[in-house]
Amino acid sequence: MRYSLQHRYIASVLALVLGAVLMLGGVFFITLRSVTRSITHLSIDTMREVMLDQVRHRGAVMVNLLADNLAAPLSLADMPAIHLLAVSALEQKDVQYFYVYNSQGEILEDGGGNASNPDKRFAPTNSEHAMTANTPLVDIQNESMDVFMPIFVDNVPLGGVRVGFSLKSVNLELEERISSFHDLGHQKRNESLTMLAFFSACFIVIGVILACLFARYMSNPVLELAHYAKRIGQGDFGFRFSLNRRDELGLLSRTMNEMALQINEKNKALLEAHTLLEKRVLDRTRELMLAKDKAEAANRAKSNFLANMSHEIRTPMNGVIGMTQLALLASPRPEQREYLELIEKSSYRLLNVVNDILDFSKIEANKLDLAVQRFDLRDTIATTIREFSFKAQEKGLELDWTVQDEVPDAFMGDAGRLSQILINLIGNAIKFTQSGRISVRVEKEYAELDEFIAHFSITDTGIGISPEYQASIFEAFSQADESHSRPYEGTGLGLAICAKLVGLMNGQIWVESAEGKGSVFHFTALLKTASPEQSEPDQNAAHGQPDDAQKQSGPKLAILLAEDNLVNQKVAQKMLERSGHRVTVAVNGQEAVAVFGRQPFDLVLMDIQMPMMDGFEATQAIRDLEKDSGKHTPIIALTAHAISGYREKCLERGLDDYLSKPMKIADLNAKIADHLPQKMSTPV
Numbered sequence: 001m002r003y004s005l006q007h008r009y010i011a012s013v014l015a016l017v018l019g020a021v022l023m024l025g026g027v028f029f030i031t032l033r034s035v036t037r038s039i040t041h042l043s044i045d046t047m048r049e050v051m052l053d054q055v056r057h058r059g060a061v062m063v064n065l066l067a068d069n070l071a072a073p074l075s076l077a078d079m080p081a082i083h084l085l086a087v088s089a090l091e092q093k094d095v096q097y098f099y100v101y102n103s104q105g106e107i108l109e110d111g112g113g114n115a116s117n118p119d120k121r122f123a124p125t126n127s128e129h130a131m132t133a134n135t136p137l138v139d140i141q142n143e144s145m146d147v148f149m150p151i152f153v154d155n156v157p158l159g160g161v162r163v164g165f166s167l168k169s170v171n172l173e174l175e176e177r178i179s180s181f182h183d184l185g186h187q188k189r190n191e192s193l194t195m196l197a198f199f200s201a202c203f204i205v206i207g208v209i210l211a212c213l214f215a216r217y218m219s220n221p222v223l224e225l226a227h228y229a230k231r232i233g234q235g236d237f238g239f240r241f242s243l244n245r246r247d248e249l250g251l252l253s254r255t256m257n258e259m260a261l262q263i264n265e266k267n268k269a270l271l272e273a274h275t276l277l278e279k280r281v282l283d284r285t286r287e288l289m290l291a292k293d294k295a296e297a298a299n300r301a302k303s304n305f306l307a308n309m310s311h312e313i314r315t316p317m318n319g320v321i322g323m324t325q326l327a328l329l330a331s332p333r334p335e336q337r338e339y340l341e342l343i344e345k346s347s348y349r350l351l352n353v354v355n356d357i358l359d360f361s362k363i364e365a366n367k368l369d370l371a372v373q374r375f376d377l378r379d380t381i382a383t384t385i386r387e388f389s390f391k392a393q394e395k396g397l398e399l400d401w402t403v404q405d406e407v408p409d410a411f412m413g414d415a416g417r418l419s420q421i422l423i424n425l426i427g428n429a430i431k432f433t434q435s436g437r438i439s440v441r442v443e444k445e446y447a448e449l450d451e452f453i454a455h456f457s458i459t460d461t462g463i464g465i466s467p468e469y470q471a472s473i474f475e476a477f478s479q480a481d482e483s484h485s486r487p488y489e490g491t492g493l494g495l496a497i498c499a500k501l502v503g504l505m506n507g508q509i510w511v512e513s514a515e516g517k518g519s520v521f522h523f524t525a526l527l528k529t530a531s532p533e534q535s536e537p538d539q540n541a542a543h544g545q546p547d548d549a550q551k552q553s554g555p556k557l558a559i560l561l562a563e564d565n566l567v568n569q570k571v572a573q574k575m576l577e578r579s580g581h582r583v584t585v586a587v588n589g590q591e592a593v594a595v596f597g598r599q600p601f602d603l604v605l606m607d608i609q610m611p612m613m614d615g616f617e618a619t620q621a622i623r624d625l626e627k628d629s630g631k632h633t634p635i636i637a638l639t640a641h642a643i644s645g646y647r648e649k650c651l652e653r654g655l656d657d658y659l660s661k662p663m664k665i666a667d668l669n670a671k672i673a674d675h676l677p678q679k680m681s682t683p684v
């Protein structure tokens with residue numbers, strides 16, 4: 001059977017419904033019984049009436065007949081005939097008595113029958129009426145019936161006849177009938193009630209059994225199916241199952257089985273596709289990694305080349321700048337001074353370009369680390385602004401700066417790189433502004449614990465930047481269209497370097513600008529606020545150089561200069577001698593150590609990259625020599641590497657400080673003064 005579950009379900013429900021209906025029927029029947037009982041009583045009364053009517057009619061008919069038959073004998077006074085009639089009447093069943101009266105009401109024939117009824121022999125009270133009426137008079141008592149009929153011949157009353165009937169048999173019959181009627185009703189009722197109870201009980205029991213069976217028949221396979229569905233849900237397709245049934249559950253189990261099979265197939269296909277895809281991705285990734293490695297190697301080579309190139313350029317530049325400075329100090333003629341000053345200016349510009357390239361290539365090669373040193377933000381900004389005040393004045397521009405009160409003074413960070421960003425942005429602002437003002441603002445963006453995000457903005461009233469160009473302004477080598485930037489010098493690297501440095505400071509840089517109205521360059525930087533116990537800012541980081549004249553009037557020192565490059569030797573030597581110091585030159589590390597072993601020096605200037613023995617090794621050897629005497633001679637490194645963190649490296653290796661080449665006379669004197677303050681302050 002295809003839908004046996006349905007049928008079972010319907011059967012048990014039907015059985016239960018039938019049982020319920022039968023029970024209701026029983027209740028209805030019992031109610032009905034009390035109603036029918038009263039109806040039965042009514043029917044019995046009617047039945048009695050009918051039977052009495054029949055008896056009355058029979059009596060009347062019989063007495064009428066007797067009256068007719070008595071008319072002739074009565075008119076002839078034929079007594080024997082009357083007697084004969086009386087005898088035959090008394091022979092009738094149930095006839096108790098029989099009287100014949102004359103017209104005076106006297107009894108002519110007295111058939112007392114078996115039962116004597118003296119009271120009924122004659123009834124004077126109704127005799128008159130009896131004699132005149134032509135219909136029988138019937139009087140029914142409990143056990144008997146009395147019927148009187150007057151006899152007329154041609155309307156002349158002759159007398160009457162009176163017959164008494166016993167009603168015992170009638171009563172008996174009536175009782176029998178009633179009792180049988182009662183019995184029958186009773187029996188019938190009891191039978192049907194029993195039947196009703198039996199059937200409703202049967203149906204209810206069958207219904208309950210069917211329902212239980214059905215429930216078991218249903219729930220077991222459903223539980224089994226649920227178990228399989230759970231396994232499928234958990235991704236277990238490696239089993240086959242089928243309920244061995246021909247109903248809906250069997251159908252469901254087979255469908256589930258098919259579904260699991262299909263899912264399994266699809267999963268397999270998916271897995272294959274996935275594996276294939278993974279392999280492809282892996283191949284592709286490998287290719288890409290190779291390409292990336294190649295590109296990175298090329299980029300590294302480019303950066304290395306740029307770094308080397310700039311280093312190579314910086315060394316001769318050191319000579320050019322140094323010599324120019326010396327020539328300027330040698331009282332040149334006015335015309336010569338002008339040329340020399342132009343040479344110096346061009347040299348610094350060239351140096352700036354080289355520095356930009358070096359910075360950019362270092363950042364690209366991830367070789368640029370930021371220093372973490374205590375610095376005063378307001379001092380740093382003031383110094384930077386001071387560097388531009390002359391240029392701004394020259395162009396007739398106002399230059400101002402404000403630092404919001406909420407911004408603390410002391411921070412830990414790279415003040416050098418921060419001012420490099422400011423120098424670039426303020427430099428550009430001055431460069432691209434013909435009139436108006438340049439304002440530098442620093443505000444608090446966010447602060448929590450020791451973390452502080454400072455928001456810098458540099459506003460100018462210059463030529464502005466077109467919206468299209470704003471989008472790419474922070475990319476390397478980008479400059480606004482030629483017609484714009486042609487009159488302005490620049491490499492297009494400044495903003496790219498700023499963006500990279502801001503990135504290193506976990507900040508963001510952006511620009512707002514309207515062409516012809518001006519620009520606002522914003523950048524944020526995450527700085528650490530410095531606690532009071534953190535070391536004081538490095539004296540060397542302070543700008544504002546001491547007066548040259550003061551330096552020159554300082555005491556004469558014995559200085560050992562270790563430098564392999566002839567031009568640089570000459571520059572440094574001349575600069576030092578100009579300040580009146582005694583200079584001993586060593587051309588490499590080895591020679592420097594040897595000279596130092598022979599005679600004492602107040603200070604050593606040590607080039608780092610030298611043949612035979614480099615500056616670090618030579619310093620180590622000098623420190624070893626000093627161990628016995630307990631003396632400490634300041635050693636200042638001279639390097640063309642202007643890398644942040646280089647000072648720390650020098651300190652680690654036993655040096656006291658470093659000076660980057662090309663050096664300015666003022667810087668050199670300041671450094672010497674930093675390390676020998678007592679000697680320098682001694683008056684000559």
Ligand code: ADP
Nearest residue numbers: 428429432464479480485490491492493494495
């Ligand atoms: P450059 O060394 O050429 O100035 P930058 O990266 O500093 O390189 O600037 C790139 C270009 O962005 C500039 O050439 C100029 O066109 C534009 N620019 C930068 N700052 C400003 C400014 N304040 N006002 C107008 N244009 C600017």
